[in-house]
Amino acid sequence: MQSLNDLDYFVGLGYDKQLTKQALKLTNGNKNEALNILKKTIDTLTINKEDIQWRSKKDEDWLSYNDNHVLPKDLETRALVRSPIYALVTSFNPSGKQISNYKFETTFLIHITLKDGRNWYINKTYNEFFLFYSTLPIGSTITLTNHFPIPNLFHKDESKRCKLLADWLRELVLNESCMSNEMLLDSLYSFIDADSYGGRVSTMKSQQIVLNKLSSSLPIF
Structure with a gap:
């Protein structure tokens, strides 16, 4: 089971809360394995910005698109949404x-x-x-x-x-x-x-x- 402290720790490092919950769930609360998943999620994909438009939307586009939803902080999460x-x-x-x-x-x-x-x-x-x-x-x-x-x-x-x-x-x-x-x-x-x-x-x-x-x-x- 993931602990509140583990979740707060990763969120404090700047990782998305929902992605962190999923990473901790997939790894049964193993912080090292969860960190590897989060790093891979954010860092390892090479982004072709001309083709992967979801990752290059401007903030105002997302605010209009998602209405009252919280604007994802990183481009990778915006593609997930x-x-x-x-x-x-x-x-x-x-x-x-x-x-x-x-x-x-x-x-x-x-x-x-x-x-x-x-x-x-x-x-x-x-x-x-x-x-x-x-x-x-x-x-x-x-x-x-x-x-x-x-x-x-x-x-x-x-x-x-x-x-x-x-x-x-x-x-x-x-x-x-x-x-x-x-x-x-x-x-x-x-x-x-x-x-x-x-x-x-x-x-x-x-x-x-x-x-x-x-x-x-x-x-x-």
């Missing part, structure tokens, strides 16, 4: 999926959180990640600074592969151009098994309604 889906690759399991009597395939644990606060965990193999990646309509108008990891980038190092997948997926869901692309959203909802957890936005029209109402509530992170 507006994204309809947040997905975090948290760990990997070398024996996660049995494919024969003596052979197992590594799975990667993903924590999914929707805009309305619903959340769940799913396990995906690298092949399932790649299948999802291959369906994305990413072209010249959508550019990610974290490229999808191909095998020669990690040389069977599952820890490195996990980090590369985490960085890529995180940037994808925090990218305004990606999250405004209806075809991409449709593929993403399928990938995160939203149908199974009651979070599926089943039609393009419904997806646009969700995007038009992003300011209705703050996500729980």
